Amino acid sequence: MRKPEGMFDRDFEWGELVRFAENRSDRATLGVVSGRRRQGKTFLLDALTRASGGFMFTATETTEADALSQFGASLARYLGEPVPLRFTSWDEAISRLLRLPTDRPVMAVIDEFPFLAQASPSLPSVIQRALDPGSQHSNSPVRLLLCGSAVTFMGRLLSGTAPLRGRAGLELIVPTLDYRLARAFWGIEDERTAVQVNAVVGGTPAYRREFAQDDAPEGPDDFDDWVVRTVLNPARPLFREGRYLLAEEPGVRDTGPLHAVLAAIATGSTARGAIATRIGKKATDLAHPLAVLEDAGLVRHEPDAFKRNRSFYRIAEPIIAYYHAVMRPVWGELERPGRAGQVWRRMQGTFRSQVLGPHFESLAREWARLHASAEELGGLPNRVAAGIVSDPKAGTTHEIDVVVHGTAADGSDALLAIGEVKWNEEMDCGHLRRLTRLRDLLVSQGRASEGSRLICFGGAGFSDELRRIADTDPMVELVDPARLYV
CATH class of the missing domain: 1.10.10.10 (Winged helix-like DNA-binding domain superfamily/Winged helix DNA-binding domain)
Structure with missing residues (x-):
């Protein structure tokens, strides 16, 4: 199944969904799709069911009886039945769903699943029984997908002692677009403008x-x-x-x-x-x-x-x-x-x-964690965070916006880099001197080495003198909005 025209990115998510849908197993399989609202989950699943000829039911917040009535009417339309199917329980409804007439894998999607489970708390257990190897419905090529935007509920659906724990062959979280994809999605050319828009609406x-x-x-x-x-x-x-x-x-x-x-x-x-x-x-x-x-x-x-x-x-x-x-x-x-x-x-x-x-600051840490190269950081990062370092002799503390821990070239754990972030002021040699003093303090405490990089993240650019230093000193990196997006 080819990804529909007009679907932005989501290559990974689409590929995993197609792989799940086309699984050739002759047993019924379960998948769970979650993520915050407005991320395009329903769009993805609707495109998948249309491309595969599957069934999709979107639940609403209502009572159990009304939900069963809506489900029966929707399933009847899919099957071409002249009248709605009537179910007295979810045992009957799920049993009928897993008996869809097909000789090939077929998708069955229940969107907004938390609404159904809220009205019928036993529904996850009903699905568990229907999928058990000994069940009369387990030998079915139906691919059942449960989808929901209630992140808390969906996160617990497969955890701990939950009925569906260990039953799912797919657990897909549809995330927000990262800051680079968000810029492309909004079609914004200027990098500073892209950062500002991302600070308001995210991805x-x-x-x-x-x-x-x-x-x-x-x-x-x-x-x-x-x-x-x-x-x-x-x-x-x-x-x-x-x-x-x-x-x-x-x-x-x-x-x-x-x-x-x-x-x-x-x-x-x-x-x-x-x-x-x-x-x-x-x-x-x-x-x-x-x-x-x-x-x-x-x-x-x-x-x-x-x-x-x-x-x-x-x-x-x-x-x-x-x-x-x-x-x-x-x-x-x-x-x-x-x-x-x-x-x-x-x-x-x-x-x-x-x-x-x-x-x-958060974009600077994301850049260091996901996009910066080993050459830029002096190694491979494994942990990026902000931090507070104490200076006992002076009786002061100092905040560091970006602290990159990782693996040095010799394979040892190391503090690879520290960075300072300023959005609306031009960064100059004063900012570099502060970073140098903080590195010296960390070296004296055994937490860093002289080879730890110093990174200035400047939203408003850098002074000419600071640029000249960075051009000649491999331990100094300058990152502006344009470099964040490269």
Whole structure:
């Protein structure tokens, strides 16, 4: 099956789905597809079922009886039956699904599966029984795919002692587009503009197609106007997206404490203690809300580069960080038509310091982890993080934006590089001297060597003197937005 025309990227995902669909086993097989909303999962699976002549049912949030009625009607249409099929239980429905009349592998997709399981908690066990080797339905060429956007639920579907643990032959997560693919998808030529757009909407495909209606910035001079006419426009879906993403998670009832935690992280409180102080709670009270946000894929937990029992929390979805830092504090004004331009001019400093700067740091770490070569880093990276290093003699601590640990040329573990990130100021020799002092401090502590690289990530470029040094010193690397995308 060839990937449909117009499907951007997703080569890996399409290839795995086709491989699952065309498996020649004469036994029924199970696959699970998950990922956050708006990533194109339904588009992928719809294209797959159309190409293979399979069956696809998209569930809705309803009762068990109504879901069975909808499922029976959908299956009858697929089979060409004149009247809807009537099922009194999911045992009957799944049994009939696995008896599709076919002499070849055929796809059967249940999309938004968490809605069905929420109304019928025993459904995973029903599917397990139907797929058991001793079941009368196991000798069927049906390829059953369960798909859902409830990341927490789908993640537990195959874990631990869950009924379907060990039953799936495919466990595919459809991710957001990384920053390089996102730039290509949005069709943005200027790299600085691409970073700014990515800091607002990330790599979610639907945000361009459906939510922005293919409205992308035409260049650097159009970015501010684009923000006003799309993200800050009360008539556009992006305006409320930062609020709705959390509410769409099944099982999340009280979103107030979760939004408070997100707001704290978005405005710079990234350590557990700092978050607790910001929202007026004890650090021990944050275990549940942070776990919910991590399970939902909205927050990342990143260990410190130098101290494993110290960590940082980062918001994983840029539109949520943008909403909490820029939009939430002035929400009342933004809801009034015609005020977006004025509000945006006032909030641009907040955007640069609390959203764009931290996002550029995350892109710098992603570049070091996934795109930088061994020659650029002095070895192969295996861990990239931010870190705090202490200077006991001076009684001070220093933050390092990018710390690259990895394997040196001789095969030993090593600190390959440290980096400093600045978005809106030209980097000069002062920044390089700071990195040199930090490397000297790490060398004195036995954590680095004189061969550890020094990397300056500059969103606004570099001074001529710093460029001359980098041209002659192989230990110094300069990375600007253009190099991030090469």
